[in-house]
Amino acid sequence: MSINVLYVDHEINNLNSFMATFRKDADVFLSESTVDGFKILKEKQIDIVFADHQMPGTTGVEFFEQITDQFPETIRVLLTCHAYKEEFRSAIKSGYIHYYVNKPWDEEELRMLIATCLVSR
Template sequence: MENKKTKITVLYVDDEENNLVSFKATFRFKYKVLTAISGSEAIEIVKKNHVDIIVTDQRMPGMTGVQFLEEIIKINPEPMRILLTGYTDMAAVIDAVNKGKIFHYLNKPWSEEELDETINRAYDIYSERKNLLETYSKLEVSNEQLEFLLRQKLLS
């Protein structure tokens, strides 16, 4: 993290205010931390802010973590997604993988070291994916230019 120019932006979503305060206190110096107490509040934050990593609780009133992540994918599929739950609900985990397209699943209460490591691994993949997309885009432009030159050569 020290060699990265900007802080990773992490959105933490949990319906328990104590967990939001604890997460922010633990990671505020290392990451740019955004917090939301509900899925609907978090959706508004994602619409208005750049977010690299989303960490969400599964069991929340109104909208589960998986439902929230499904909505996020429609708005912005780029952020890496991590699901937390205090319950060993395999159906929720399966839904999170299949519908919420999560990067990783962790049990609550979370361990600072494990969550930190997971956020950093997620960010490494996020960064690599962005680099690959940029490279692919540049290759597409080069390919179009080469096709144009080839057509010109064939016509002359």
């Protein structure tokens, strides 16, 4: 059984690295913007979304706020190199994000999140 993963980040190097790292663990979809990420969510059955927090126009938390009602079953993971921990805790309490992970990410930590999502389906 495969799992569909979407990664949204405006930095192409991060997208390429994510694909190279996790393409054997899941069917990976990439997006350079939240607008395109939303289109992918509407077109594909996405199980888990990873999104960078600091993106032009819309933050990762804002993106997750926008998609939560339409895609409530999708696991939402924020990737960040910033320390806005109180904002993230508040977003978790509100149900907008399920987890946040510091960048640079730990491959095994993300693999565990992907595996957990697969098991819980």
